[in-house]
Amino acid sequence: MTEAVFSGRGLTKTYRSGEVEVHALRGADIDLFEGEIAVLLGPSGSGKSTLLNILGGLDRATSGTVRFRDHDLMNASERELTQYRREHVGFVFQFYNLIPSLTARENVALVTEISSNPMDPEKALALVGLGHRLDHFPSQLSGGEQQRVAIARAIAKRPDVLLCDEPTGALDSKIGVLVLEALDHVNQTLGTTTAIITHNAAIQSMAHRVFNFGDGRIISTHVNAKRQNPSEISW
Amino acid sequence: MVTAMRVLDRKLFRDMKRLWAQSLAVALVMAAGVATMLIGLGAYNSLSETRSVYYDRAQFADVFAFAVRAPKSVSAEIRQLNGVAQVETRIVKAALLDIKGFELPATGYFISLPASGENTLNKLHLRSGRLPSPGSLQEVAISESFAQAHGFQIGSKIYAVLNGAKRRLTVAAIVLSPEFIYALGPGDMMPDDRRFGIMWMREPALAGAFDLEGAFNSVALRLLKNAIVEDVVQSLDDILERYGGEGAYGREDQLSHAFLDAELQQLNAMSRILPPVFLVVTAFLINMVLARLISLEREQVGLLKAIGYLPTEIAVHYAKLVLLISCMGVGIGFAAGTWLSHGLTVLYTKFFHFPYQIFIASPRLYVVAALVSLAAAFVGSMRAVAGAAALSPAIAMQPPAPPTYKRFWSGRMQPLKYLSQLTIMVLRHIVRWPLRSLLTTFGISLAIALLVSSLFSVGAINYMIDVTFDRTDRQDATFAFGEARPAQALQEVARLPGVLTAEPYYAVVAKLSHGHHAKRVAIMGKPQAVDLSRVLDLELKPVELPKSGLVLSEALASKLQVGRGDTIHAEFLGRNRVETDIPVVGIIQSYVGLMAFMDINALSRLLGESPKVSGVHMLLDPAQSTAFFAEVRVQPALSALSLQRVSLAKFQETIAENINIQILVYCGLATIIAFGVVYNSARIQFAERARELASLRVLGFTEYEVSRLLLLEFALLTLAAVPIGWMAGYGLAFALVQGFQSDLYRLPFIMLRSTYAYSALIVMVAVALSALVVRRRVSNLDLVSVLKTRD
Known part of the structure; x- marks a missing residue:
């Protein structure tokens, strides 16, 4: 592991939910390194999603500093954040968020059309094991397949970081493992820095490093001396 | 149960508050329907009712006739005629x-x-x-x-x-x-x-x-209820023949009555065309908005059913929403309709002189307008409401299945590969909901059609003015003598100060008939070479009148069902009843009145008279107009002077005033339709696709790119609507021209390119503005929360 791709210091996030003020982050420090798979583990409401949204340029911290390489994400304008997402970040969500009116290939092409150095949509889909379902619409794909299309879409532009929010949350163990394998394969083949949010402790064994979240803070961090292959994971 | 219903009603009002803009857009379209119905039918009822009451109280005559000089004793003879109730002779x-x-x-x-x-x-x-x-x-x-x-x-x-x-x-x-x-x-x-x-x-x-001591030259008759007008007219002509009778005629040819009839006919044509357009759009919008609302509230519907609400209660709940929107629409429509009807009444009093208030706000009309609009709304809501009532609770509580899209072409043909994925999304979305896309297109095209059918009259009227005043009747003034005078009278007029050119005419009333078609008209005798009051053929080229035979205007020819080469029968009234067959030697263009022309000398020959003139057309020297008018005032033989240029100015002034109001009203109505349709479908699209749009934003697409996606769809639908709207407008305008046509005037069916252009442009601007209102929402998309939830 070489230099830090992300570095966040003293990050807090407060927002109002109805009448209540919620402290989603209460001061988190984090560094993510080039090429690593980091798993952010914790119960719901522990602040991990909020942190991921801040890193991904979807949301802004209330206080603290956060940098992506030489980009200051704290003080970036809305336009700069869009540009940042467009150039550097790949997202994978729990509910896939595919465009229903586009086929698998076209969902991936959606992103490659606006990137400077993309891979072929076909290649990206082959990478996640869907080379044979290029022309299917989301409604014709299973949940696991849809999620793998989402991963293909996320990596096709060769992003610097891949941010995955509960990528297996809507899937059962057997299908979920296929998705994790796809993520691991991408990481090994392309060396993409990957952050996976999950409340599923089983997944932590595939990570290089694990961050444990609780009550808006990072409670502990540890490095996996020996990573497990995703195929060995089950829950 | 009572309290539970109250809670549902509370939900209803909150829904309404949340959906106020969309509801208002629907209500406005409905209001336009109600208002046009009130204006059209209201004015029609007011005008025809007022006219009939006034006619009755004032004992308006049924038959009129003129003669040169008839002794008063003839009056008794007329009174004996079958079907005559009252006779009044006069001068x-x-x-x-x-x-x-x-x-x-x-x-x-x-x-x-x-x-x-x-x-x-x-x-x-x-x-x-x-x-x-x-x-x-x-x-x-x-x-x-x-x-x-x-x-x-x-x-x-x-x-x-x-x-x-x-x-x-x-x-x-x-x-x-x-x-x-x-x-x-x-x-x-x-x-x-x-x-x-x-x-x-x-x-x-x-x-x-x-x-005229002991004599009269005009008579008015009131007939018995079951009298046949044609028979009385015929008998009256027989009596007055000896006294220079010019041909009796019934009410329908009485000028004031005929103009009122033409106006009533226009109102009737209007009220048959406009309100249905709005009601159809209303029904479509209600269907669209309600279907969307119910699909958003699937889970709530499921829950209500799970806890024991009956399908009818659910249906009533949504029907109440429709009722609320309808009440809003009908309310606005009532207010606008009443206000505009009043405006129309004021406009009428400028032209039509009635002794009483002519605006009758009949409560029945209001009730009918409200009921018809409500019916349209309920027809529109039926499908969605029935769908909500039929939802099974177990299915309703689950999210709906993802929409299924299809490839455009099966097989490997890939014409789409040159389009961006965003464009493909737009196209597939249009095709995925063909009915909605079609109806949206249809709605926009109706707005365009409405404008085409209204704006075209500007070009048509200008054309009519050009043909009538610049090409046909180019004289500055026309003298009419009280009685026809010998041909030398022309020289007397030509000698008046300021008269540059003088051209005689001789008008003789005749009854022209062909088969069982007959019409009482004035045959205009004109010299062969004329330069002021000309006769133009169908291509608008000046016609030199042939030495014999009749030349008829297109409108008269079609009334009599004759063409060039046919022979018609002419009965010259008040001229010892000369009767003869005359060949039709030409058909000419005229948008005003029913015209028949003949060579002036041929006309005199036909009647066995020495040449005569009934009046003179003149070109005047403007520098000498004061001297001319001063001289005219003391001329004994002149009974009437018409000033074509002054008349034209008055005509244009009046037309301009009316047309401006009309254009303003129609632009308003078209904008209401365009806004109602586009705003609602854009809002619904936006709501349905918020998640998709947010995903795109997350993937790094800019606000501009994402809004373009939304706007492109409307741009495409609008583009598709333009030719449809033009065609529909063409048809609508044609129907209106037919509906407005009367013996008094016809509107030429002239469609200018600029009419098409302006109609499309106005609607495009309205569409763009409505879509931009929705586009603002793209900026406020909450990326995080949209992605965190399922559809």
Whole structure:
């Protein structure tokens, strides 16, 4: 592991939910390194999603500093954040968020059309094991397949970081493992820095490093001396 | 149960509050339907009801006739005719008026009142003063509009040249007459109250002035209920023939009545076309909005059912929402309709002179308008409401299945590979909901059609003016003699100061018939070479009248069902009833009246007379107009002077005023449709696709790119709507032209390219603005929360 791709210091996030003020982050420090798979583990409401949204340029911290390489994400304008997402970040969500009116290939092409150095949509889909379902619409794909299309879409532009929010949350163990394998394969083949949010402790064994979240803070961090292959994971 | 319903009602009001903009957009379209119905039918009912009440109270005559001079004893003979209830003979003459402070000569239409008392037919309605006293030679009752135009009051003095003698008249009464509800001066195209007045004097005064003692030259009849007008007209013609009868005619040919009829016909055409357009759009919008709302509330519907609500209760709940929107629409429609109807009434009082308030706000019409609109709304809501009631709770509580899309072409054909994925998304979305896309397109095209059918009249009227005033009747002024005079009269006129060119005409009333089609018209005799009042063929090229034979306007030819080469039968009324067959040698263009032309000498020959003239068209030297008008005022033989240029100016002024109002109203209505349709479908699209749009934003697409996605769809639908709207507008305009056509005038069906362009442009702007209102929401998309939730 070489230099830090992300570095966040003293990050807090407060927002109002109805009448209540919620402290989603209460001061988190984090560094993510080039090429690593980091798993952010914790119960719901522990602040991990909020942190991921801040890193991904979807949301802004209330206080603290956060940098992506030489980009200051704290003080970036809305336009700069869009540009940042467009150039550097790949997202994978729990509910896939595919465009229903586009086929698998076209969902991936959606992103490659606006990137400077993309891979072929076909290649990206082959990478996640869907080379044979290029022309299917989301409604014709299973949940696991849809999620793998989402991963293909996320990596096709060769992003610097891949941010995955509960990528297996809507899937059962057997299908979920296929998705994790796809993520691991991408990481090994392309060396993409990957952050996976999950409340599923089983997944932590595939990570290089694990961050444990609780009550808006990072409670502990540890490095996996020996990573497990995703195929060995089950829950 | 009662409390539970109250909670649901509370939900209803909150839904309404949340959906206020969309509800308002729907309500406005509905309001436009209600308002046009109130205006069209309301004005129609008011006008026709007022007319019939007025006719009844004033004993408006059923048949009219003119003669040169008939002894009063003939009156008894007429009374004996089958079907005649009442007869009133009178003296009717036109004369020039000299009004202080008004440079132009005005034409007065003098009508006799009985030697004492009121007239029994066409009774006058006194506005102020009293009828001229019996035996008075100077007292006169004048028409209200003429009095108002000049500020005349009881006691004012007017000078008139009656049969060559200048008389000073005193205004004794200001009145209205059922014969002149629409008071159009001779030779004019638009009423000009300054230059045309009607004057009633005691019979002895007029008889003395016009040498008609013991005689009359006009008769009015009121018929029994079951009398046949044509038979009475025929018998009356037989009687008056000896006295120079010019042919009797029924109400339908009475000028004021015919204009009112034409107006009623227009209102009727209007109210048959407009409200249905709005009601159809209303039903479609209600369907769209409600279907979307219910699909959003699937889970709530499922829950309500799970806890024991009946399907009917759910249906009633959503029906109430429709009812609320409808109430809003009907309310706005009532207000706007009442206000606009009142405006229309004010406009009418400028042209139609009734003694009573002509706006009748009939409660029945309001009830009908409300019920019809409600019916349209419920038809529109039926499918969505039934769908909600039929949702099974277990299914309703689960999210709906993802929408299924299809590839455009099966197989490997890939014409799409040149399009961006965003464009493909737009196209697939349009195709995925074909009905909605179609209806949206249809709605927009109706807005365009409405504009085409309204804006086209600007071009058509300008064309009509060009043809009528610039190419056909190019004279500055026309004299009409009281009676036809020998041909030398032309020279007398040509010698008047300022007259540059003078051209005679000879008008003879005839009944033209072909088969069982017949029409009473004035045949215009003109010299062969004319340069002022010309005759134009269908290509608008000047026609030299042939040495013999008749030339008919297209409208008259189609009325008589004749073409070039056919022979028609002509019966010259009041000319010893010369009857002859004349060949039709040409068909010409004319948008005003029913025209028949003939060579002036051929006409005289046909009647076995020496050449005569009934009037003269003139070109005037503007520098000498004061001298000309001063001279005209003392000319004994002139009974009427029409000033074509003044008439044109008046016509254009009136038309411009009306057209501007009309365009404003129609633009407003078209905008309401466009906005209602586009705003609602954009809002719904946005709601349905918020998640998709947010995903795109997350993937790094800019706000501009994402909004473009939304706007592109409407741009495409609008583009598709444009040709459809043009075609529909063309058809609508054609229907209106047919509906407006009368014996008095026809609107040429001229469609300018600019009409198409403006209609499309106005609607495009309305669409763009409505879409931009929704586009603002793209900026406020909450990326995080949209992605965190399932659909």
